[in-house]
Amino acid sequence: MTEVIIVDSPARAGTLVADEIVALVQRRADAVLGLATGSTPLPVYEALRPHAALLRDVRGFALDEYVGLAAGHPESYRSVIEREVIAPLGLDPDRVRVPGDDGGPIETAGERYEADLVAAGGVDLQLLGIGATGHIGFNEPGSSFASRTRVKTLTEQTRRDNARFFDSVDDVPLHCITQGLGTILDARHLVLLAFGAAKAEALAAAVEGPVTSSLPGSAIQLHGHVTVIVDEAAAARLQFAEYYRHAWAHKPSWQGL
Ligand code: PGA
Secondary structure, eight states, rough: OEEEEEEEEEEHHHHHHHHHHHHHHOOTOOOOOEEEOSSSHHHHHHHHHHGGGGTTEEEESSEEEEEEEEOOOOSSSHHHHIIIHHHTTTTGGGGEOOOOTTTSOGGGHHHHHHHHHHHHHSSEEEEEEOOOTSSSTTTTTOOTTOOOEEEEEEEEEHHHGGGGGGGGGGOOSSEEEOOOOOHHHTTEEEEEEESGGHHHHHHHHHHHHHHOSSSSGGGGGGGEEEEEEEETTTTOOOOOOOOHHHHHHHHTTTTTO
C-alpha cells in the first residue's frame, strides 16, 4: 500500500527517513540505498550525519544524471552526491554509483548501470522526490512503466525548474540519463518526499490519481511498499488527508515505515 505521512516540517521528514535507514543498516551494514538529488532529500542526508559511523559500508545508486556536463561540473549529480552525501556521511566513493559515471560510452551506460544494480542485489530503500511535471527520477510524462535506465530529453519545465542551480536556463542540459520507472519499481521500499505548495498538485495526482504514464509518479501505486512523507503545503490537495493522519496517529508501533 501507499502510506502517506503528513509532517509539520521537512526536518521531521528527514528524521523519520534517517531512522528507517539506520534501522536498515543495522540489519545489514552494506545495504543498498537509492539516492536522490535536488532540494527534497537534503533533510534526510542532514539527519543522517550523526549516524555517519554506521554508514561506512553502505552502497549507493543515484537515480539520474545530466548528460553533456563536463566531468566534475559542480552541478553534475555525481558532484552533488559527492558534496551532499558521500563527503558528509563518510561513504566510500567507490561504493556509490551515478548513471554514466563509469567513463564508458553513454549509448550503453544504461545497460551497464542496470547490470551493476543487479550485481549489487538491487536497491533496499529508494529515496524519491517528485517534479512539478510529476516526474520521478527524470522520467518525464510519457515514460513507460517498464522503462529501464536510459538517456532521455528533459522537458522545458524541468529545465526551468532546475535553472536555479545554473547561471541561466540555457546552461541546463537538454538530456539526462535516468533509472526507468521499471528500475525504480524494483527497489524493495520506495520513500517519496515532497515539500511545499508547488508540489501539491503533482503529489496528489501521483498518490490518488489514475495510474498513467502521463503522470510518471503515479507508478508508485503499483509498488507494494511505498512511504510518502509530505509537509502540510505539499499535502494540500490530498483527498484522503484526514484518513492518512488518522492511520499515522494509530499506527501500530511494531510496523516501522
Ligand atoms: P527538487 O526536485 O527536490 O529539487 O524539488 C525534485 C525532482 O525534480 O524530482
